[in-house]
Amino acid sequence: MHSATVRYCLCFVACLTWAGLAGAQSSLTIADAGANKGLHTERSYFSPEPFERFDTLSGNLMLSFTDLALPGNAGRELRIQRTYNNHTPTVYGPTHGGALTRWQFGIAGIVMGIQERAAPPGSFPTLESILYTTPSLWMADGSHERTTYTSQPNGHPNPATMEVMSPSFVKYNRQTRTLTMPDGTVGHYEPLPTSQSELRLTAYQDPFGNLVELLWAPNELIITQHVGTDTREVSLSFDEVGRVTSMHYNQREWLYEYVDVGVPERPQKEIARVVLPGGQEWRFTYDTATQPATGWNWYEWNGVASVTTPSKGVIYYDYAETLVYEPYPVDQSELRRTLVARRSEGPRGTASGTWQVKLFGENGTDAEIGHYYALRPEIITP
Numbered sequence: 186m187h188s189a190t191v192r193y194c195l196c197f198v199a200c201l202t203w204a205g206l207a208g209a210q211s212s213l214t215i216a217d218a219g220a221n222k223g224l225h226t227e228r229s230y231f232s233p234e235p236f237e238r239f240d241t242l243s244g245n246l247m248l249s250f251t252d253l254a255l256p257g258n259a260g261r262e263l264r265i266q267r268t269y270n271n272h273t274p275t276v277y278g279p280t281h282g283g284a285l286t287r288w289q290f291g292i293a294g295i296v297m298g299i300q301e302r303a304a305p306p307g308s309f310p311t312l313e314s315i316l317y318t319t320p321s322l323w324m325a326d327g328s329h330e331r332t333t334y335t336s337q338p339n340g341h342p343n344p345a346t347m348e349v350m351s352p353s354f355v356k357y358n359r360q361t362r363t364l365t366m367p368d369g370t371v372g373h374y375e376p377l378p379t380s381q382s383e384l385r386l387t388a389y390q391d392p393f394g395n396l397v398e399l400l401w402a403p404n405e406l407i408i409t410q411h412v413g414t415d416t417r418e419v420s421l422s423f424d425e426v427g428r429v430t431s432m433h434y435n436q437r438e439w440l441y442e443y444v445d446v447g448v449p450e451r452p453q454k455e456i457a458r459v460v461l462p463g464g465q466e467w468r469f470t471y472d473t474a475t476q477p478a479t480g481w482n483w484y485e486w487n488g489v490a491s492v493t494t495p496s497k498g499v500i501y502y503d504y505a506e507t508l509v510y511e512p513y514p515v516d517q518s519e520l521r522r523t524l525v526a527r528r529s530e531g532p533r534g535t536a537s538g539t540w541q542v543k544l545f546g547e548n549g550t551d552a553e554i555g556h557y558y559a560l561r562p563e564i565i566t567p
Contacts, residue, residue, distance in 0.1 A: 222270040223247065223328020226353075231564050233527065233540060234500070241564065244542070246271040246502065246524055248492065249326060250459075250467075251293065252432060252439055255410055255417055259393035263410045264293040265419065265432065268326040269456075269469075271488045271524065285453040287488075290421065290429045291325025292386075292397070292408070296355065296364055298323040299374055299384040319349045320357060322364075332357065368392070428454065437462035446471045446487040453487065465495035472504050472522070486522050498531030541565040 222245060224230070224238065230247075231239040238247040248269040255263040268289045291297040300321040312333070319332045332349035335356065347360045357364045362384060364372040372389040376382075390396045396411040408419040422431045432439040440460040447453030459467040470491045492500045503526040527540040542564055 222272055223268070223324055223326035224249075225328065231540075233529070237500075239524075239527075239542070239564070243272065244523055246489070247326070248489070252459075252461075253419065253434055255419075255434075257393070257395040257410065257412050259391075259395075261391060261393060261395050262293075263395075263397055263408070263417075263419075265408075265421075266291055266293040266325045267456075267459075269489060270327045285447065286428060286455060288428075288456050289325065289327040293325050295325060295370075295386065295389060296322045296366075296372060297325050297386050299357065299362075299364075300329070301359070301382040301384065318346070320359065322351055322355060322357065330355070444471070455487075455489075461495070466493075467495060468493040472502075488522070488524070494531075496531070498529065501528040501530075502526070503528070 224247065225240075229241045231237075231241060236248055236250055238249065239245075240247070246269075250267045251264050252267055253263075253265040257263060268291075269287050270289070271287065300323065302318050302320060315333055315338070316331050319334065322330045322332065324330075330351040330353060332351045332355075334346060335348045335350050338346045348356060348358050350356045354367045355364060362374045364374065366372070369392040370389055371391075373387050374384040375387050376384050385401065386399055387401075388396070388398045394413065398409045398411070400407040400409070404423050404425075406421045406423070408421070410417040410419070417434070419432065419434045421429050422433075424430050428441075428443060430441055430443075432441075439462065440458075441456055442458040442460075443454040444457035445452070446455050455471055456469055458469070461467075468491075469489055471487045472490045473487070488502070488504060490502055490504075494500075502524055504522045505525045506522055524542050526542060529539075
């Protein structure tokens with residue numbers, strides 16, 4: 186088969202295996218990095234396998250798995266989701282208690298955590314100044330949404346600054362710690378024991394009578410699903426820093442084993458092996474490139490290097506160093522280790538062939554040549 190080059194520009198549509206094709210997309214700068222994890226409905230994703238999502242705007246690789254799905258009323262499900270984002274390890278998350286990791290656990294489609302911010306100032310001259318005072322909403326897939334006020338704020342805490350809304354029309358009341366989603370689902374939150382500014386989900390209920398309660402303990406989370414008179418209980422166990430090590434439901438067990446991929450001054454562990462209840466396994470390895478001596482603002486140092494499926498198919502991810510330059514607000518550059526190829530081999534269960542990922546600057550030059558302002562990924566299919 187001849188190789189085909191797929192370029193994403195304004196108003197371009199291609200009939201390939203792109204997941205969730207959105208409209209126009211713009212380039213990515215360093216300042217956007219924190220908002221590129223998780224699934225964004227306005228972006229296009231390349232998905233050779235159902236669990237893979239390659240962000241054609243930012244270059245983020247996301248792996249998403251549903252480890253358990255329990256049915257509810259009106260076709261609703263309680264889905265326990267495990268998600269990996271290649272971009273930027275995080276120390277925030279309701280289920281990792283400060284542990285540095287790229288993996289996130291949560292309930293799919295539900296706001297799992299809220300990052301509060303300081304009391305508003307006396308004036309709001311710009312949108313940026315407003316966003317510095319409003320909460321962020323954290324989803325199960327590692328993505329987050331910023332919020333703004335639903336009423337005109339006039340400085341300092343008052344009723345006008347208590348309710349905020351996200352771009353997806355999720356409303357949050359900072360006084361009652363209650364969140365309302367567009368479909369009528371209502372969630373409730375409490376501060377973490379270690380931080381009043383970070384809140385975690387304690388319960389949510391939808392208009393169809395589905396109620397889910399979360400009971401947090403230092404080393405365990407009990408998730409209870411109420412559907413009419415039926416009650417189902419799922420438990421997740423944590424290690425000493427909050428990483429999920431096992432999940433149990435109805436005498437079935439999921440095991441999660443970790444490998445150390447960090448350095449002494451910045452410990453980091455990622456999932457190396459997942460054992461499913463039937464004994465099948467997923468395995469993961471990570472890039473072993475040497476960490477540079479200066480700075481820590483790297484995206485994909487020690488990113489995922491391979492995924493072995495239960496059917497023994499293997500997907501490989503190759504990386505190379507890329508220099509990113511951004512002149513605003515000050516001249517700065519970052520050396521990034523970015524994904525450049527995706528290869529697969531093995532039995533049924535993996536799409537065969539090699540996908541090359543090439544990064545271009547706004548001026549169209551290769552990412553490896555000189556400085557450039559932003560990224561424009563290009564995927565070359567087999």
